[in-house]
Amino acid sequence: MATHSENPLIDTARLEAVLTEFARARDWDSFHNPRNLLLALTGEVGELAEIFQWKTDAEAEAIMATPEAEHVRQEVADVFLYLMRIAMVLGIDLDAAVRNKIEMNARKYPPKQRD
Amino acid sequence: MATHSENPLIDTARLEAVLTEFARARDWDSFHNPRNLLLALTGEVGELAEIFQWKTDAEAEAIMATPEAEHVRQEVADVFLYLMRIAMVLGIDLDAAVRNKIEMNARKYPPKQRD
Amino acid sequence: MATHSENPLIDTARLEAVLTEFARARDWDSFHNPRNLLLALTGEVGELAEIFQWKTDAEAEAIMATPEAEHVRQEVADVFLYLMRIAMVLGIDLDAAVRNKIEMNARKYPPKQRD
Amino acid sequence: MATHSENPLIDTARLEAVLTEFARARDWDSFHNPRNLLLALTGEVGELAEIFQWKTDAEAEAIMATPEAEHVRQEVADVFLYLMRIAMVLGIDLDAAVRNKIEMNARKYPPKQRD
Numbered sequence: 001m002a003t004h005s006e007n008p009l010i011d012t013a014r015l016e017a018v019l020t021e022f023a024r025a026r027d028w029d030s031f032h033n034p035r036n037l038l039l040a041l042t043g044e045v046g047e048l049a050e051i052f053q054w055k056t057d058a059e060a061e062a063i064m065a066t067p068e069a070e071h072v073r074q075e076v077a078d079v080f081l082y083l084m085r086i087a088m089v090l091g092i093d094l095d096a097a098v099r100n101k102i103e104m105n106a107r108k109y110p111p112k113q114r115d
Numbered sequence: 116m117a118t119h120s121e122n123p124l125i126d127t128a129r130l131e132a133v134l135t136e137f138a139r140a141r142d143w144d145s146f147h148n149p150r151n152l153l154l155a156l157t158g159e160v161g162e163l164a165e166i167f168q169w170k171t172d173a174e175a176e177a178i179m180a181t182p183e184a185e186h187v188r189q190e191v192a193d194v195f196l197y198l199m200r201i202a203m204v205l206g207i208d209l210d211a212a213v214r215n216k217i218e219m220n221a222r223k224y225p226p227k228q229r230d
Numbered sequence: 231m232a233t234h235s236e237n238p239l240i241d242t243a244r245l246e247a248v249l250t251e252f253a254r255a256r257d258w259d260s261f262h263n264p265r266n267l268l269l270a271l272t273g274e275v276g277e278l279a280e281i282f283q284w285k286t287d288a289e290a291e292a293i294m295a296t297p298e299a300e301h302v303r304q305e306v307a308d309v310f311l312y313l314m315r316i317a318m319v320l321g322i323d324l325d326a327a328v329r330n331k332i333e334m335n336a337r338k339y340p341p342k343q344r345d
Numbered sequence: 346m347a348t349h350s351e352n353p354l355i356d357t358a359r360l361e362a363v364l365t366e367f368a369r370a371r372d373w374d375s376f377h378n379p380r381n382l383l384l385a386l387t388g389e390v391g392e393l394a395e396i397f398q399w400k401t402d403a404e405a406e407a408i409m410a411t412p413e414a415e416h417v418r419q420e421v422a423d424v425f426l427y428l429m430r431i432a433m434v435l436g437i438d439l440d441a442a443v444r445n446k447i448e449m450n451a452r453k454y455p456p457k458q459r460d
């Protein structure tokens with residue numbers, strides 16, 4: 001799909017192979033077009049938001065010490081899996097995109113000067 | 116943060132180190148609490164959705180051959196960066212969470228039988 | 231809350247009275263702050279998106295003739311109810327905000343000229 | 346579109362007439378299908394979320410006394426306008442849907458007993 005960097009920040013090659021086979025074995029490829037996956041991503045972000053909607057910031061920060069921790073982990077994974085599929089069906093090298101965006105952010109938001 | 120698997124599907128260790136330093140150098144840690152990051156994630160998903168909102172499915176599938184490709188890559192990266200930060204501040208091992216969710220999905224949606 | 235227009239486009243006064251009493255009777259006011267309600271709104275938009283995520287445009291347009299129609303109606307109502315609550319807790323006159331935005335849109339997007 | 350109630354909680358008839366004419370005059374009807382409007386709604390919710398993403402709950406509650414108030418009003422209006430369009434293109438009577446959902450919520454969450 002893309003020439004991978006010598007110095008990647010993330011390596012998603014094995015995950016992409018697993019997800020490609022997972023979709024193929026279930027005949028899901030025809031459903032996994034960009035707009036469908038975007039609506040699915042919106043749905044999963046909504047499920048993650050619902051876990052936190054009535055919590056204070058303090059409760060949110062302590063959530064992984066509660067029985068809701070597993071639910072949080074699953075929804076974070078779901079958001080990531082649909083985002084990965086969006087990158088895959090669009091042919092986006094996620095590592096390259098992330099490295100480029102971090103460089104852009106570094107120029108836009110220079111580090112604080114310290115004495 | 117977590118014991119990493121012998122057989123990870125994704126490796127985010129270098130990205131996490133970069134993002135930790137990036138936030139530290141800009142005094143952003145106090146802003147990066149779970150609910151703030153969730154609203155930021157919602158914002159970035161919204162920006163990604165806006166690129167596709169008036170496109171047909173065919174136009175969406177062909178978008179990476181258009182001048183909008185770079186914008187798409189940047190928004191996909193932004194969504195991922197905030198999701199990674201959510202995982203980091205909550206102490207979630209993204210690789211373990213993803214592997215667990217794929218196993219759950221494999222049980223929930225068995226592959227199609229083929230003759 | 232606000233001086234209502236002589237020519238409103240929407241009238242939400244009765245709904246606002248009902249929702250005020252509904253929240254009061256359940257001691258929900260302390261939970262209904264702007265950021266909580268925004269996360270709740272995100273959750274409901276996600277639930278609406280999930281109904282449509284694997285549908286074609288043609289299936290989506292025909293959905294109200296299917297057994298999913300009632301589910302769609304409920305999720306549209308849920309999105310609206312949280313948006314109304316956001317307007318209420320922020321003291322926003324929704325009718326005035328809507329009329330102002332339509333005027334802005336009319337200037338930004340002039341009607342097509344026709345012969 | 347629908348038989349309106351004798352006791353509506355909201356009245357959107359004039360808004361619907363204005364939006365119908367607004368879309369017609371700009372040839373927007375072909376773009377305003379359910380999935381497009383859902384992605385547009387997601388985009389506007391994202392813009393609203395971005396206003397609040399780095400604010401504390403206290404700052405969020407005081408936002409309408411700041412110069413950001415007008416921006417908040419515009420984004421709340423944008424979210425509502427796309428939701429109204431979704432209801433319109435699907436033929437949903439928003440008032441009926443809202444009244445039904447409030448009745449469902451009243452049964453699901455009975456008021457607190459008081460002595």
